Amino acid sequence: xxxxxxxxxxxxxxxxxxxxxxxxxxxxxxxxxxxxxxxxxxxxxxxxxxxxxxxxxxxxxxxxxxxxxxxxxxxxxxxxxxxxxxxxxxxxxxxxxxxxxxxxxxxxxxxx
Amino acid sequence: xxxxxxxxxxxxxxxxxxxxxxxxxxxxxxxxxxxxxxxxxxxxxxxxxxxxxxxxxxxxxxxxxxxxxxxxxxxxxxxxxxxxxxxxxxxxxxxxxxxxxxxxxxxxxxxxxxx
Numbered sequence: 001x002x003x004x005x006x007x008x009x010x011x012x013x014x015x016x017x018x019x020x021x022x023x024x025x026x027x028x029x030x031x032x033x034x035x036x037x038x039x040x041x042x043x044x045x046x047x048x049x050x051x052x053x054x055x056x057x058x059x060x061x062x063x064x065x066x067x068x069x070x071x072x073x074x075x076x077x078x079x080x081x082x083x084x085x086x087x088x089x090x091x092x093x094x095x096x097x098x099x100x101x102x103x104x105x106x107x108x109x110x111x112x
Numbered sequence: 113x114x115x116x117x118x119x120x121x122x123x124x125x126x127x128x129x130x131x132x133x134x135x136x137x138x139x140x141x142x143x144x145x146x147x148x149x150x151x152x153x154x155x156x157x158x159x160x161x162x163x164x165x166x167x168x169x170x171x172x173x174x175x176x177x178x179x180x181x182x183x184x185x186x187x188x189x190x191x192x193x194x195x196x197x198x199x200x201x202x203x204x205x206x207x208x209x210x211x212x213x214x215x216x217x218x219x220x221x222x223x224x225x226x227x
Contacts, residue, residue: 103155
């Protein structure tokens with residue numbers, strides 16, 4: 001089945017540690033996105049990538065980093081510089097020049 | 113600023129009733145307006161979408177009404193069912209260059225359909 005796989009579903013991190021969230025897609029989509037979801041805040045764009053080895057900051061990129069070494073993979077690292085990292089993180093993908101975005105099932109990150 | 117304002121924040125509707133969620137935007141460069149449905153613990157899924165050259169689009173029990181002059185669009189769910197209970201997000205898309213589009217989301221409406 002084609003789709004977007006995010007792992008893990010739940011993640012706990014100690015303060016001061018970096019953590020990497022995985023996102024893999026087998027839809028052959030060129031564009032991939034990371035969103036952060038907080039209660040009552042909607043979805044806010046962290047980073048996006050249109051092609052391999054290229055990515056751009058979204059609205060709330062501070063404290064996050066990404067890489068796009070392969071078309072199907074777009075991992076997100078939440079660094080210790082992110083002041084409030086506890087949130088639900090969503091990865092999405094789309095065909096470039098197509099407005100429909102497909103979402104993964106999300107990773108809930110909790111800082112303890 | 114590229115904002116999409118969504119209301120209400122929460123909505124309770126009786127089974128069989130009509131659920132109405134409203135969104136407004138400022139940037140006239142937005143050219144695609146999707147609605148997403150999200151169940152707890154899951155990622156959002158595209159429900160229905162409209163482009164500004166159309167005033168209404170219907171798919172089953174779901175209808176988008178679009179008012180370009182007022183810069184508003186709304187989702188109507190007819191004959192609402194308990195299974196429709198979810199959070200609904202409106203969004204607006206804008207071309208961000210190099211063949212790519214960016215979605216700006218509203219803050220969501222939590223819909224509860226009671227029997």
